[in-house]
Amino acid sequence: MAPLLEVKDLRVTFDTMNGLVKAVDGVSFTIDKGEIVGLVGESGCGKSVSQMAITQLIATPPGKIVSGEVIFEGRDLLKYHPESNMMRDVRGGQIGMIFQEPMTSFNPVFTIGEQIMESLRLHLKLSRSAARKRAIEVLEEVGIPDASVRINNYPHQFSGGMRQRAMIAMALSCSPKLVIADEPTTALDVTTQAQVLDIMMKMVEHYHNALIIVTHNLGIIARHAQRINVMYAGRIVESGPSEEVFLNPGHPYTIALMKSVPRLDEKRGRHLIPISGIPPNLINMPPICSFKPRCPMVDACQSLSDPELRPVGKNHSVRCHLNISGQNSGTIFE
């Protein structure tokens, strides 16, 4: 069966005063119907940009989608003009987006209801009253109390968690086949975060959407995602089923990410192992492994070339010259 979305060798650059930034440098991944995929990485690694490029939301200039294919249900979306009817139909209609900042992604001068109704009327061609009814329904589904009254509220009258829930309602209102959630809970408190993620997962399950969660929180991925892609410096460095990647990580960066955060269930008193150095500048990257300057295993690695993503197990691939298996991955950093 063909996947719902297939991204092939996507490249996005930004022309800045200091030079050409290769924000996304050859990213390929697929997502099947109803699948939940997590995308992890530090800020500036290109995780958001790669997701924005799927619906061509990259501001041009300075950004530019240089090459690649985004095949969604058999059609290459990058062949269409960003402002074509086709793309407008895809955005919000077939691919829903949930953004990080619920305050800045809502328009402050329109009510929540008007904003949800707009996409319903455009994509599903509903009448005003039918759209309103449906908007109240979805708001109730995400747990907004008094939805029929609250629909007339402006975004500032909602709390952060409610705004993000309204955002989920909006993204799912047109029953898209794919939902992209870009750091959906980063701005929220822990209990609200759990609440919002819980609602999001229930909705996704209910509507059988596929979901991409972009986050830097490994815990959220472990809790919800079936597959995981780890990005570093504009590329996917590790990809695989979530249990496999967490138990048997194959890339030093993935291992380092896991080792650098304290866990709620570990023995206390462990010395945290930070990743030395800082993320690389994406301008004029040398043609070597982008993680090499920070890699804790650099001594064991003799190769000077840039590694390719290669399979190390079933559906599990890693962009590293070394063969790190589960047995020794735990001990390298001790």
Next chain:
Amino acid sequence: MEQSSNNTILEVKNLKKYFPITKGFLRRTAGHVKAVDNISLKIKKGETLGLVGESGCGKTTVGRCILRVYDPTDGEIRFQGQDIVKLPYNKNRALRRKIQLIFQDPYGSLDPRQSAGSIVGEAIKIHKICDNKQTHKKRVEELFTLVGLDPEMASRFPHEFSGGQRQRIGIARALSCDPVFIVCDEPFSALDVSIQAQIINLLQDLQQKLGLTYLMIAHDLSVVRHISDNVAIMYLGHIVEIADWREIYERPLMPYTQALLSAVPIPDPIVEKKRERIILEGDVPSPINPPSGCPFHPRCWKAAPDCSKEIPELREISPNHLVACIRV
């Protein structure tokens, strides 16, 4: 008894901070935001107290009251035995040397027009710690090395540093006057995961080296578990549970603490599948109009009719484990 009071470096007793809400042209006071409502805590020398809670629960206000940025509405703050709330303003300067602050945002908390060296050295000048330029320069260099920065970088400006390096500058500034007590207001939350670990390790090393005492204000429970000796959980201006870290994390008694802990995801899919999760409903109520009785009862799954009657007192359930809940 004598012994314990000697060890206690900071004691907060019945601290209250109300912010007035003014209305109309004459700015009449129409009500109060009870940001901090009757909290008490003790911190021993060389220890770290983690102060945890969601945004708006008043944890930053507690920190600011201790720093005397805010004047508390009521209560006592005893620092090294002295009540600093009643201290006249002109006596504050000596106190400020001893209590310092590390800010959350390493971008907003450094003056973009001041060089890193001048940011770190400013307080040394104000407090006249060094008598001449030479010793001043040497002290700044020392501080840079202490926080893991190259002293050569002292002439650079904040925009030339990365987020983690900026946070180090902020720490060097806090350390410049040899403080004994540092209020760390979410020092890690603006940093990337890989950098966060560097700063956590740095603060722990400094604590050992210099014998510092921290009040660690944070919302990331896994980080707080990693660095705190004692943990206080705040909700709507009240401390609802306070105990040593092991008790809080292994035997949480207050339903809110249990919900908070269960909300933190563990980066391990197998552990996650087995965990029971408590999902709270609704939002944190407004501190302008807090619910009657226990502040948590509208969201609590264990709430009984009695919970809405009186604000529960902190009770000692087991040694040094205090909980404000009538259902425990």
